[in-house]
Each structure stands twice: as structure tokens, then as C-alpha cells.
Amino acid sequence: MIQLSQISKTFNKGRSNQVNAVNGINLNISAGEFVVIVGSNGSGKSTLLNLIAGSIYADTGSINIDDNDVTKLPDYKRSKWIARVFQNPLSGTAPDLSIIDNFRLAAIRTKPKGLSIGIDEKFKQKVREQIAALNMGLETKLDQPMGTLSGGQRQALTLLMSVTDTCKILLLDEPTAALDPRSADMVMRTADNLIKQFGLTAILITHNLKDAYNYGTRLIQMSEGAVIHNLNTDEKLQITQNVLFEWFS
Ligand SMILES: Nc1ncnc2c1ncn2[C@@H]1O[C@H](COP(=O)(O)OP(=O)(O)OP(=O)(O)O)[C@@H](O)[C@H]1O
Structure with missing residues (x-):
């Protein structure tokens, strides 16, 4: 479903503040996979998601989605396949408009x-x-303004709204980071249910160890713009929470 071939992205090229955010990543994600990406701050996780979504372009390499070469395709043209949910529950919805x-x-x-x-x-x-x-x-409050809902409620509705008829890929960039633990759990369960129900291919970035352990069919660790661990479901089942904890520290 998603093929990344030798994808690199450098910011501020040639300047003193040059950052090699993503360094020659090769990644094949099959249809229906739920990939969880972890990694320390600045390891390139969001840049990778931005490259897949098309909000930034790669310097080198190619990206294929559903057998289409989308390397040079802008994000609005990829949006028929790709839905994104961000950390901030305020983004992605219009607060003054009703739920409906x-x-x-x-x-x-x-x-x-x-x-x-x-x-x-x-x-x-x-x-x-x-x-x-x-x-x-x-469901009884369809006429209530979106802005009057809690962050967790908004994030759950944003998820529901983002999964449209044509959506095949769901990109989740720390969707629960701004939520209290109970709301975060509810939003993660909602995301997991939607991914299964619609057979979506999904990528979740998280700093939450429990979510990284409990969700997904593939677990990836990034460091300095590269993939340093890439575990399938069976391999993931063999690592303990303690090992995962070390990845986070
Ligand atoms: N638009 C940009 N301009 C310049 N540098 C950028 C830009 N976007 C990201 N970077 C840099 O690229 C590197 C990777 O950033 P990125 O946001 O992808 O990391 P991350 O793994 O998502 O981090 P975090 O966990 O903190 O969200 C960082 O050093 C960051 O400062």
C-alpha cells in the first residue's frame, strides 16, 4: 500500500542549521497494516509522516501509494486516500460549527x-x-457547536470524520498527547476499531509506551532519521515491555 524507497529530507541545506531529518528510508507497508512509530524527539517521525502525506516533498527517493507514484503529488491530491489526525484536538474541526x-x-x-x-x-x-x-x-447533540466539546470528544469525532469513503490510509501524529489518560484510552480504542472496521492502513506516532505495546501490527523505532528497529507482529510479541521501555529511555 505504501512504498518508500531511499527517502531523504534535509532542512536548511547548506546552512549552519542544516538538519538531516530523514536519511534514506526504505519501508514497505502492506494494506491493512497498523504501524506504530516510536523514537526520541527530533528522530524524524513527523517528517516521515509529512513526506507520506505530501505536505513536504522528499529531496531524494520515491513514494508509491496504492501503486501510484505520488512522489511529486501535492497533499491535497493525496488527501482522497489519506486522512490525518494531529495532536491538537482543536485542529481538524471548525469550533463554531455544529457537529453535524x-x-x-x-x-x-x-x-x-x-x-x-x-x-x-x-x-x-x-x-x-x-x-x-x-x-x-x-448522538443526541448533533446541533451542538464542536468547540463546546471536550478534547477527547473532539478527537474521537475527528477520527470518525476523517475516515471517509475513499480513505485508505490513516496517519495519526500523537493524537492523544494532549488528552487525559481516560480520554486518551477512548481515542486509541476508537482509532483501533476504525482501522479494523474499514481495513485501513494506519501509521501512529506515539510517545506512549503502553500504546506502542498494545496497538499495531508492526513496531518501528526511528533514530536520527533512520529506521533502527522494524518488528512485525510475531517479532513484537517476543519483546517485553522492559525492552520497549529501554527504547524509550
Ligand atoms: N520545517 C522544518 N524546518 C527545519 N527543521 C525542521 C523542520 N521540521 C522538522 N525539522 C527538524 O527535523 C528534525 C526531525 O524533526 P521531526 O519533527 O520529524 O522529529 P520527531 O521525531 O517527530 O520529533 P518529536 O517526537 O519531538 O515530535 C528535528 O531536528 C527538527 O527540528
Whole structure:
């Protein structure tokens, strides 16, 4: 589903503050894999996600998504396949608009230009059912402004909204870092359920040891812009939490 071949990215090339953020990464991620990436601050995790999403371009190498060479494709053209959820629950939604209006905007995002999506009863019912599955009681509050919800509630709804009909890849950049532990758990469970339910290919960046241990089908550690560990499910099952703890320290 995602193939990275010799991908490198250097910031501030030739200047005193030059940073080799990503150094010749080769990575093959199959459809349906849930990859968890860990690594210390500045190891290149977010840069890698930005390169996959197309918000920045690689200096060298190529990126294929679903057998399409997207190396030079801008992010808005990749967005039909790729959904992203960021750390800040305030990003990704319009705080002054109601829950249902936010879902409508999200639905329009991937539709061909000119196609309008009205908030008819059928659309409302579909959204109501999706939200009810979260078990947060928000299905009765579709007209409430998004900005009045808690960070965890917003992040869970952002996840739901991001998974549109055409979405195949979900990129999660520390989606729970700003949340209290209970909300963080709920958001991670929601993400995991959506990934399984829709058969998504997903990449999660996390600094949370428990989440790195409990979630995902592949575990990657990055350091200085390179992949230094890449464990499949079986290999991951063989490492203990203590070993993982050492990766984090
Ligand atoms: N736009 C940019 N301009 C200059 N340097 C950048 C830019 N983006 C990232 N960097 C640098 O590239 C390196 C990798 O950053 P990146 O954000 O990918 O790391 P990270 O592993 O996601 O870190 P963290 O865990 O702290 O979020 C860092 O040294 C960072 O300062």
C-alpha cells in the first residue's frame, strides 16, 4: 500500500542549521497494516509522516501509494486516500460549527467539485449511528457547536470524520498527547476499531509506551532519521515491555 524507497529530507541545506531529518528510508507497508512509530524527539517521525502525506516533498527517493507514484503529488491530491489526525484536538474541526455541519464539511472534502451534500435526514441518521457507536452520548447533540466539546470528544469525532469513503490510509501524529489518560484510552480504542472496521492502513506516532505495546501490527523505532528497529507482529510479541521501555529511555 505504501512504498518508500531511499527517502531523504534535509532542512536548511547548506546552512549552519542544516538538519538531516530523514536519511534514506526504505519501508514497505502492506494494506491493512497498523504501524506504530516510536523514537526520541527530533528522530524524524513527523517528517516521515509529512513526506507520506505530501505536505513536504522528499529531496531524494520515491513514494508509491496504492501503486501510484505520488512522489511529486501535492497533499491535497493525496488527501482522497489519506486522512490525518494531529495532536491538537482543536485542529481538524471548525469550533463554531455544529457537529453535524463538521461532518458535512468532512464529507464534501473528498467529493468531486460541484457536488453538494445537504443535511437531509438520511445523512443525519448515518452520522447519528456512527457517533452512537462511540458510546459517548453525543448522538443526541448533533446541533451542538464542536468547540463546546471536550478534547477527547473532539478527537474521537475527528477520527470518525476523517475516515471517509475513499480513505485508505490513516496517519495519526500523537493524537492523544494532549488528552487525559481516560480520554486518551477512548481515542486509541476508537482509532483501533476504525482501522479494523474499514481495513485501513494506519501509521501512529506515539510517545506512549503502553500504546506502542498494545496497538499495531508492526513496531518501528526511528533514530536520527533512520529506521533502527522494524518488528512485525510475531517479532513484537517476543519483546517485553522492559525492552520497549529501554527504547524509550
Ligand atoms: N520545517 C522544518 N524546518 C527545519 N527543521 C525542521 C523542520 N521540521 C522538522 N525539522 C527538524 O527535523 C528534525 C526531525 O524533526 P521531526 O519533527 O520529524 O522529529 P520527531 O521525531 O517527530 O520529533 P518529536 O517526537 O519531538 O515530535 C528535528 O531536528 C527538527 O527540528
